[in-house]
Amino acid sequence: MTPDLMEEGARRAAAAAAGAAPGKTESGGRAAGFAHLLTRGEVDVSHGRILYLEDVSVSFDGFRAINKLSLDIAPGELRCVIGPNGAGKTTMMDIITGKTRPDSGTVFFGSTIDLLRYKEAQIAQLGIGRKFQKPTVFEQLTVFENLELALKTDKGVRACVFFSLDSEQSDRLASVLRTIHLADHVNRLAGTLSHGQKQWLEIGMLLMQDPKLLLLDEPVAGMTDEETERTAELFLSLKGQHSLMVVEHDMGFIKTISGKVTVLHEGAVLAEGSLEQVQNDERVIEVYLGR
Numbered sequence: 001m002t003p004d005l006m007e008e009g010a011r012r013a014a015a016a017a018a019g020a021a022p023g024k025t026e027s028g029g030r031a032a033g034f035a036h037l038l039t040r041g042e043v044d045v046s047h048g049r050i051l052y053l054e055d056v057s058v059s060f061d062g063f064r065a066i067n068k069l070s071l072d073i074a075p076g077e078l079r080c081v082i083g084p085n086g087a088g089k090t091t092m093m094d095i096i097t098g099k100t101r102p103d104s105g106t107v108f109f110g111s112t113i114d115l116l117r118y119k120e121a122q123i124a125q126l127g128i129g130r131k132f133q134k135p136t137v138f139e140q141l142t143v144f145e146n147l148e149l150a151l152k153t154d155k156g157v158r159a160c161v162f163f164s165l166d167s168e169q170s171d172r173l174a175s176v177l178r179t180i181h182l183a184d185h186v187n188r189l190a191g192t193l194s195h196g197q198k199q200w201l202e203i204g205m206l207l208m209q210d211p212k213l214l215l216l217d218e219p220v221a222g223m224t225d226e227e228t229e230r231t232a233e234l235f236l237s238l239k240g241q242h243s244l245m246v247v248e249h250d251m252g253f254i255k256t257i258s259g260k261v262t263v264l265h266e267g268a269v270l271a272e273g274s275l276e277q278v279q280n281d282e283r284v285i286e287v288y289l290g291r
């Protein structure tokens with residue numbers, strides 16, 4: 001699909017979200033049907049991409065942190081992103097989540113949602129969840145309360161006070177507890193969990209909102225070997241149902257989850273492929289592995 005068509009799809013999706021009559025042209029006729037309109041919460045992945053970046057650049061005080069970066073992620077994919085310090089990994093995630101605005105380029109969620117039209121909070125609501133490196137759970141609350149709270153984030157104060165889980169939400173909470181290996185710790189205060197368990201709880205809080213795309217920044221940093229192994233199992237179980245982009249330095253972990261690897265360098269993609277392929281790529285060896 002060309003950027004022009006994506007642009008047109010995005011314009012229509014934004015118009016539909018604002019309540020305009022779907023599928024009509026200005027003159028009142030039916031619009032051409034190349035980009036089907038979305039209901040709220042749906043992401044059009046009919047073109048095989050849940051995330052699409054093209055020629056994205058951003059400079060800070062004249063320094064190009066992201067330099068014509070292009071990449072795309074398939075629905076249900078588990079993508080690893082590696083690269084030396086300063087390669088632009090965090091800045092790329094900041095751009096996807098709306099924290100940083102690029103100077104130029106295209107950033108699409110599915111085929112029709114132009115992320116550059118949305119603010120950070122709206123992007124989270126569209127279904128892009130982000131986990132920063134440090135766990136940020138509520139230590140004074142139990143595991144259950146943390147997960148429950150994750151459902152209330154977009155509600156007003158009054159709605160929060162009178163909030164109670166419906167049966168679908170209760171089922172989801174029970175399922176998330178099993179997924180993150182914390183079903184036996186429901187009533188424990190989050191502050192008493194191990195570092196790895198806190199990381200899983202925070203991932204669970206994201207899962208409560210059923211994100212379509214999860215961005216995870218160094219999820220296994222500081223974990224024990226056993227926790228790292230269980231995190232790999234967790235990610236493999238999420239793959240398929242969610243799309244994941246994982247920034248990690250731990251090569252053992254990347255090998256275990258064995259997704260496609262993207263190597264960033266100086267704000268652009270240097271190489272892409274299996275871990276073995278990129279590890280054998282001369283350019284990667286030179287700039288990244290330093291051998």
Ligand SMILES: Nc1ncnc2c1ncn2[C@@H]1O[C@H](COP(=O)(O)OP(=O)(O)OP(=O)(O)O)[C@@H](O)[C@H]1O
Nearest residue numbers: 060061064065083084085086087088089090091092
């Ligand atoms: N707000 C900012 N102002 C100025 N420079 C910035 C800003 N944000 C990032 N940079 C610079 O952009 C470059 C890319 O930084 P970024 O944090 O994205 O890299 P990274 O790949 O995440 O590195 P690391 O692995 O160390 O976290 C770095 O040189 C950084 O100093």
